[in-house]
Amino acid sequence: xxxxxxxxxxxxxxxxxxxxxxxxxxxxxxxxxxxxxxxxxxxxxxxxxxxxxxxxxxxxxxxxxxxxxxxxxxxxxxxxxxxxxxxxxxxxxxxxxxxxxxxxxxxxxxxxxxxxxxxxxxxxxxxxxxxxxxxxxxxxxxxxxxxxxxxxxxxxxxxxxxxxxxxxxxxxxxxxxxxxxxxxxxxxxxxxxxxxxxxxxxxxxxxxxxxxxxxxxxxxx
Amino acid sequence: xxxxxxxxxxxxxxxxxxxxxxxxxxxxxxxxxxxxxxxxxxxxxxxxxxxxxxxxxxxxxxxxxxxxxxxxxxxxxxxxxxxxxxxxxxxxxxxxxxxxxxxxxxxxxxxxxxxxxxxxxxxxxxxxxxxxxxxxxxxxxxxxxxxxxxxxxxxxxxxxxxxxxxxxxxxxxxxxxxxxxxxxxxxxxxxxxxxxxxxxxx
Numbered sequence: 001x002x003x004x005x006x007x008x009x010x011x012x013x014x015x016x017x018x019x020x021x022x023x024x025x026x027x028x029x030x031x032x033x034x035x036x037x038x039x040x041x042x043x044x045x046x047x048x049x050x051x052x053x054x055x056x057x058x059x060x061x062x063x064x065x066x067x068x069x070x071x072x073x074x075x076x077x078x079x080x081x082x083x084x085x086x087x088x089x090x091x092x093x094x095x096x097x098x099x100x101x102x103x104x105x106x107x108x109x110x111x112x113x114x115x116x117x118x119x120x121x122x123x124x125x126x127x128x129x130x131x132x133x134x135x136x137x138x139x140x141x142x143x144x145x146x147x148x149x150x151x152x153x154x155x156x157x158x159x160x161x162x163x164x165x166x167x168x169x170x171x172x173x174x175x176x177x178x179x180x181x182x183x184x185x186x187x188x189x190x191x192x193x194x195x196x197x198x199x200x201x202x203x204x205x206x207x208x209x210x211x212x213x214x215x216x217x218x219x220x221x
Numbered sequence: 222x223x224x225x226x227x228x229x230x231x232x233x234x235x236x237x238x239x240x241x242x243x244x245x246x247x248x249x250x251x252x253x254x255x256x257x258x259x260x261x262x263x264x265x266x267x268x269x270x271x272x273x274x275x276x277x278x279x280x281x282x283x284x285x286x287x288x289x290x291x292x293x294x295x296x297x298x299x300x301x302x303x304x305x306x307x308x309x310x311x312x313x314x315x316x317x318x319x320x321x322x323x324x325x326x327x328x329x330x331x332x333x334x335x336x337x338x339x340x341x342x343x344x345x346x347x348x349x350x351x352x353x354x355x356x357x358x359x360x361x362x363x364x365x366x367x368x369x370x371x372x373x374x375x376x377x378x379x380x381x382x383x384x385x386x387x388x389x390x391x392x393x394x395x396x397x398x399x400x401x402x403x404x405x406x407x408x409x410x411x412x413x414x415x416x417x418x419x420x421x422x423x
Contacts, residue, residue, distance in 0.1 A: 005317060009309075012313070013306060013308050016308040016345075078302025078303055078305075079305070079306065081275060081300050084275055085274060085293065217275065220275055221275065
């Protein structure tokens with residue numbers, strides 16, 4: 001199946017999944033509302049310093065929440081078996097699935113999170129940095145999470161295990177992401193952080209399709 | 222003369238010191254069906270997994286005599302799980318399963334007609350009965366160019382009319398040079414179509 005077909009199919013299925021498609025954004029907004037309420041007694045300067053970090057942590061947790069579903073439906077309905085019979089091109093198709101998942105689950109957050117930050121008073125430069133770090137960081141998290149999701153796909157309740165596997169791997173992205181936003185907030189250079197995040201993205205872009213295809217085959221064996 | 226497509230030679234499979242399959246050898250022949258039958262847990266589905274390449278055998282070899290290196294990529298596999306999306310219509314499921322060929326739509330139309338499902342083409346498969354879902358999964362065999370169908374228990378969940386339709390499609394497929402590997406719990410009558418039965422004992 002061509003990549004376009006996979007993406008098209010995933011979008012069609014998502015459009016029929018009802019409200020679930022909006023859940024990541026809803027979670028983000030809920031977390032930010034509660035965050036704002038719970039620290040309303042703290043001075044505004046401190047809130048603004050903490051805000052991008054809080055948004056980053058929220059996005060990370062939301063990414064973990066939905067990543068285990070990436071291959072699950074295909075596994076449950078048997079389409080994954082048909083998909084894995086092909087010997088060639090599986091890696092490209094896996095990338096297409098991850099891309100669809102990222103566009104549907106994480107890309108809305110990438111756009112909404114900076115908007116929320118701006119509404120809560122964050123300056124434009126830091127907001128833009130937040131946007132860029134999320135734009136690089138969330139696909140990397142999707143790539144990493146896909147490996148864990150593939151490894152645990154045959155388990156009925158794999159959500160906790162996926163979280164345990166991916167959390168340590170998400171730490172460098174969180175550190176670089178929050179550090180870049182923090183440096184931007186204090187008008188410091190953050191090129192190194194962005195460079196390291198981009199490096200991580202490309203590393204996992206190469207590793208993930210191969211690792212996922214192997215992991216899925218092992219899981220189905 | 223035997224026209225062998227694939228040969229399985231001394232295939233064994235074990236998991237955690239449990240022998241699932243031991244020294245299985247047979248040929249999958251062109252224009253002929255092969256029925257792998259046996260009791261529950263005898264390893265029929267595992268053997269299909271080995272043929273499709275999803276499962277690595279512990280020992281033994283698989284030889285491809287088809288002359289087509291991409292034979293295994295073109296296998297149509299219908300397993301216990303039907304491989305159809307509940308939130309897609311019958312037509313959409315077939316469209317996404319079909320090979321990208323010019324006559325894709327006409328093949329799908331034909332498959333829908335053959336299985337008497339034309340009136341259900343726009344229905345989401347989650348709203349179909351178990352048997353109708355099985356028919357959608359079997360229709361996938363008709364919308365591809367595959368030379369080899371591998372079907373796990375094709376008769377389960379089908380009514381008598383659908384069984385007859387399936388037998389007719391198999392007959393036509395075999396007459397056009399295709400091969401079928403299927404599983405069941407009993408021998409299949411040789412009068413239905415050109416078929417060899419192979420019993421799997423654990």
